[in-house]
Amino acid sequence: MPERRTVATHCPYCALQCGTRLTRERGVVSVRPDDFPVNRGGLCRKGWTAAELLEVPDRLRRPMLRRGDELVPVGWDTALDTIADEIERIRAEHGADAVAVFGGGGLTNEKAYLLGKFARLALGTSQIDYNGRFCMSSAAAAGTAAFGIDRGLPFPVTDLSGANAVLLAGANPAETMPPLMQHLTGDLIVIDPRRTPTAERAALHLQPAPGTDLALALGLLHIAVVDGVADRDYIAERTTGFEQAWQRAVAWWPERVERVTGVPVRDQHAAVRMLAAAERAYVLTGRGAEQHGDGTDTAAGFINLALALGLPGRPGGGYGCLTGQGNGQGGREHGQKADQLPGYRRIDDPAARAHIARVWGVAPDELPGPGRSAYELLDALGTENGPRALLVFGSNPVVSAPRSAHITQRLSCVDLLVVADFVPSETARMADVVLPVTQWAEEDGTLTNLEGRVLRRRRLQDPPEHVRSDLRVLHDLAVRLGEPGHRYPTTPRAVFDELREASAGGHADYSGISYARLDSGEAVHWPCPGEGHSGTPRLFLDGFAHPDGRARFAAVEPRDAACDTEFPLTATTGRLLAQYQSGAQTRRVPALTEVAGEVFVEIHPDTAARAGLADGMSARISSARGSAVARVRLVPTMRPDVVFLPFHFPGAGRANLLTGDALDPRSRMPEFKASAVRVEPEVAG
Amino acid sequence: MSRIVVAGGGPAAHRLVERLRTFGHSGPITVLGQEDFPAYNRVLLGAVLTGALRPDDVELPAAQADVRVGVSVTAIDRHRRVVRTDSGEQLPYDVLVLAVGARPVLPDVPGAERMLPVRTLADCRAVSGRVVVLGGGVLGVETACSLRARGADVALVHRRAHLMNRHLDAPAGRVLAERLRELGIRLRLGRDAAELRPAGLVLDDGEVLAADRVLVCAGVVPETGLAADAGLPVRRGVVVDDRLRTTDPRIHAIGDCAEHDGQVPGLLGAAWEQADVLARVLTGGDARYRGARTVVRPRGVEVASIGPVERLADPDAEVVRLSDPARGRYAALALRDERVAAAVLVGLPEAAAAVARLHDRDQPAQTDRLALLLGTPVAPRGAVELPADQVVCRCGHVTRQSLVAAWRAGARTVAALARATRATTGCGGCTDDVARLCASLTDDEEQEGAA
Missing domain, CATH: 3.30.390.30 (FAD/NAD-linked reductase, C-terminal dimerisation domain)
Known part of the structure; x- marks a missing residue:
């Protein structure tokens, strides 16, 4: 290997996928931000310190097998044989659906694709879903219903730079994807129960009670119509369903919305005025609005607002959602979702099944049907009709799944738990077999960022000696399960070329995208239906992706609010700048843990005082589902009825010990963002 | 399957039907509405008056029931469990819900028949020109404000010394009055209408207010005649218990016609809460109505x-x-x-x-x-400790201390400080702060040098 080597790649963390230059010199790897459109030379602390991930001391370096309470190192053949034998036994006794797969939104497109294929063909199981269900599913369901296609941002990030006004509903990019803020130079309207760093930079901050975002969205639509700023021509020419949506919004006049949400009437009017007056305006949602039992309807409520103002499908305006995980976009397009096949195809669509079956060289009826969604899959583990084996790739559900004490218990009930990861995550520590796999700078591949642009991840260095790529692992397992080896290519480029063919004709059509084009520096956004096609940076300019070309309003209505005397406060959860997702990676980087090293609970000083809590004390936060322990942080800008916990931390500090199992009826998104709780001092011992 | 008949087709009836379906009632529901329109949101009548909305804009979604408009219940035969309508029909019920609302009070003065109440969609046509609003309660204040906001010439006449006297104390009423005057509404407080003549509205002190239209917002009276005729207890409204039930277990009342615990809230929010509770009760739930927590919030002020x-x-x-x-x-x-x-x-x-x-x-x-x-952030009690080392750049977690150290080590520009500390390289929000710090350090040094 040469003394100094540099590659252009992308940050291993969030969906912004900042461009970076990674240099290895005398064994030391360093990161520099690239002048890439989304980050324009910017990088947050996670990105700057990403090279430390390559050197974490407890890096998984060998396959491990459980012997009693311990995981002991073994060779690859032993590990893979053990897995294959156990899968064969479980399948023989309980059928193919007794083996399940759980993927992740951080996996490359190639891994996500091959994982889905492996599940459907090598395992023959319908039981595959992924942690993106906990992330993007509500916005995806609402976006598909409204526009016919779900792509996080149907326009390039750089379009936001020209906006005069941007509404951010439940998004905190100043903390979760800081370099995005460079593009948000117009007036910001931030909807968030907390005064986040993003809210501090807003021209207008609306601070609703958690779980009331949909009422607020309906109220804003109501004002737009009554104040006469709805774009009647656009509604007539480019949409359907306005009347039905309006008949719901008609009952949400501002004073009623104020009472339900706590957002002053004057501020509601101001928000609509700012959006309506802006020549270029955008409405963006984040997890705060989407991670609810009515998250799909809530996202639809904000889409309704954007449609009423005539924003989507126009240059200089639109609706989008800010994707969370690194490959949150691509991860949901290529078949690791229970109800989907590659190319963003529906698994219950006969034409889609026929196409994929042809590409895969099998008969359409050999493909399993739709399976359980993420939470339902985890909840069913080890039950009478549920899976008895689970293969986890790139996810840490012990920390990231809702109602985590229960899910941890379910995970302990399976006959076989396999975890492929590069660090010993909390879930890996429970596994029967742990497989050490490559990480970002050790592999090639593609990811699709929040704007639907396909990006090349490039390999800088070799992985540690016994570490293998996920692609190779899937290949080797498939062969052991009796599959022909050629069905599971082990090089990313070969997998991508097959993915192109599989996605051809689907919504997320990658058929015209090649490594050669990406390596030449071309910016290609899907759909890109042919080598000669230049990709689609902006969707919907000529029409929406429904047969009639029109966008759909959704007739949506908020849920009834419950008020619980035993649990009078509402806990909401979220991310910190210096941590990422379940923290499995970032908690191993000293430069990040020194900034955010342990869980805390943000609480209003009065609420704390009434509970007998002072700053720095240890608090127990309890819900009907369980309780967590966190250090008190007094925050005067908190709503007195709300507490906040970051969800990156393990053990007794898991915020998801509090969250419940209510699921959105359409997206199957769990209710993460509003849990009824009480707080009290934690008595030591 | 029980047959539910709802007398009245307003928003309370509408909500009841919606909730009944949500909670699983699959039996037949018949809604008999006296007005010629399906249910609409009465709160928005002001927007219809001003022309901001057309009458059909305020309709609520179609209810999943047999909804008949322009039909009034004329009698209840509790013995046979049927209601009679003014169209001559007889409808049997297992459960009857009275949601017949209230009727506006018109002043007992000559010319009152030419005044218009603001109660139903039929009352409301877009109004302009010179308008006198009679009654300074919630509806009167709302109506006056919304018409004024659309440019009408508005006078507001109120019998009492201060506006919204049922809901505000005297000082609040005075501040509100001042606010309305600032908006350009002419107020006549402590005065009443004496007669409506072609020249205008004559007040009890003889003043004549020129008026193209007189709108009456002087309160409402619950519709209790039907219940009283059927022998059900009636005081101000139809008396109901915590299950919104009259003394006849098959007959309930909700909304503006119902009196619970001596209260007739007369607010849409309360009527909807009652509808929610009754829907639970009628679908076998164990809900109780505990009275309204009233919040009165006039629109537009x-x-x-x-x-x-x-x-x-x-x-x-x-x-x-x-x-x-x-x-x-x-x-x-x-x-x-x-x-x-x-x-x-x-x-x-x-x-x-x-x-x-x-x-x-x-x-x-x-x-x-x-x-x-x-609406300001709470001031903490006692002293507040400032963080020992202030973070200037959140994205890079760069402290003031480390910026000063880098400056002393030779990073004398924002770009140099960024290279040395990574400050400003995330969201860029701290660039001005870093520039200021850089300038102040430079100034300090120059002054020291000069001294």
Whole structure:
């Protein structure tokens, strides 16, 4: 290997996928931000310190097998044989659906694709879903219903730079994807129960009670119509369903919305005025609005607002959602979702099944049907009709799944738990077999960022000696399960070329995208239906992706609010700048843990005082589902009825010990963002 | 399957049907509405008056029921369990719900028949020109404000000395009056209508207010005739218990016609709460109506009345008052056991939102009462320690201390400081702060050099 080597790649963390230059010199790897459109030379602390991930001391370096309470190192053949034998036994006794797969939104497109294929063909199981269900599913369901296609941002990030006004509903990019803020130079309207760093930079901050975002969205639509700023021509020419949506919004006049949400009437009017007056305006949602039992309807409520103002499908305006995980976009397009096949195809669509079956060289009826969604899959583990084996790739559900004490218990009930990861995550520590796999700078591949642009991840260095790529692992397992080896290519480029063919004709059509084009520096956004096609940076300019070309309003209505005397406060959860997702990676980087090293609970000083809590004390936060322990942080800008916990931390500090199992009826998104709780001092011992 | 007949087709009836279906009632429901329209949102009549909305814009979604419009129930035969209608029909019921609402009170003066109430969609046509609004309660204030906002010439006549006297104390009423005057509404307080003549509305002191239209917002009377004729107990409204039931277990009443615990709230929010409870009860649930927590919030003006205004005079309550007539602000907040017993708020939009929610959820108010009223962040008690080392750049977690150290080590420009510390390289939000710090360090050095 040469003394100094540099590659252009992308940050291993969030969906912004900042461009970076990674240099290895005398064994030391360093990161520099690239002048890439989304980050324009910017990088947050996670990105700057990403090279430390390559050197974490407890890096998984060998396959491990459980012997009693311990995981002991073994060779690859032993590990893979053990897995294959156990899968064969479980399948023989309980059928193919007794083996399940759980993927992740951080996996490359190639891994996500091959994982889905492996599940459907090598395992023959319908039981595959992924942690993106906990992330993007509500916005995806609402976006598909409204526009016919779900792509996080149907326009390039750089379009936001020209906006005069941007509404951010439940998004905190100043903390979760800081370099995005460079593009948000117009007036910001931030909807968030907390005064986040993003809210501090807003021209207008609306601070609703958690779980009331949909009422607020309906109220804003109501004002737009009554104040006469709805774009009647656009509604007539480019949409359907306005009347039905309006008949719901008609009952949400501002004073009623104020009472339900706590957002002053004057501020509601101001928000609509700012959006309506802006020549270029955008409405963006984040997890705060989407991670609810009515998250799909809530996202639809904000889409309704954007449609009423005539924003989507126009240059200089639109609706989008800010994707969370690194490959949150691509991860949901290529078949690791229970109800989907590659190319963003529906698994219950006969034409889609026929196409994929042809590409895969099998008969359409050999493909399993739709399976359980993420939470339902985890909840069913080890039950009478549920899976008895689970293969986890790139996810840490012990920390990231809702109602985590229960899910941890379910995970302990399976006959076989396999975890492929590069660090010993909390879930890996429970596994029967742990497989050490490559990480970002050790592999090639593609990811699709929040704007639907396909990006090349490039390999800088070799992985540690016994570490293998996920692609190779899937290949080797498939062969052991009796599959022909050629069905599971082990090089990313070969997998991508097959993915192109599989996605051809689907919504997320990658058929015209090649490594050669990406390596030449071309910016290609899907759909890109042919080598000669230049990709689609902006969707919907000529029409929406429904047969009639029109966008759909959704007739949506908020849920009834419950008020619980035993649990009078509402806990909401979220991310910190210096941590990422379940923290499995970032908690191993000293430069990040020194900034955010342990869980805390943000609480209003009065609420704390009434509970007998002072700053720095240890608090127990309890819900009907369980309780967590966190250090008190007094925050005067908190709503007195709300507490906040970051969800990156393990053990007794898991915020998801509090969250419940209510699921959105359409997206199957769990209710993460509003849990009824009480707080009290934690008595030591 | 029980047959439910709802007498009345307004928003309370509409909500009841919707909830019944949500909670699983699959049997037949018949809705008999006296008006010629399906259910609509009465709260928005003001927007129809001003022309902001067309009449059919305020319709609520079609209810999943046999909805008949322009039909009135004329009698209830409790023995045979049928209702008779003015179209001559007889409809059997297993459950009858009275949601017949209330009728507006017109003044007993000559010419009253040419005045228009603001109660139903049929009453409301777009109004312009010179308008006199009779009655300075919630509806009168709302109506006057919304017409004025659309440019009409508006006078408001109110019998009492201060506006919204059922919901505001006298100082609040005065501040509100001043606000309305600023909007250009001519107020006639402590005055009443004497006669409507072609020249205009004659007041009881002889003044004549020129008027193209006189709108009456002088209160409503619950429709109780049907219930009384059927022998059901009636006081101000049809008397119901916590299950919204009359003395006949098959007959219920909700909304503006119903009296619960001596109260006829007359608010859409309360009517909907009653509809929710009754839908639960009728689908086998164990719900109880515990009375409304009233929040009165006229549209278009920054006024809120929360809870019964009499409680502001409760000697055992902690009462916080704020009077700032120059800025049009006034608050009176009564607390018991830290909880909101009552409040009146004028010109304090943040407080209206926060206090109403505290009242609804019966949660303790924050200790910094003024911050609550003004909508400012709470001031912590005692001294506040500033962080020993302030973070200037959040994205890179770069402290002031480390920036100063880098500057001393030779990084004398923002770009150099960025290279040395990574400050400004995330969201870029701290670039101005870093530039200022850089400039001040440079200045300090120059001054030291000069000294």
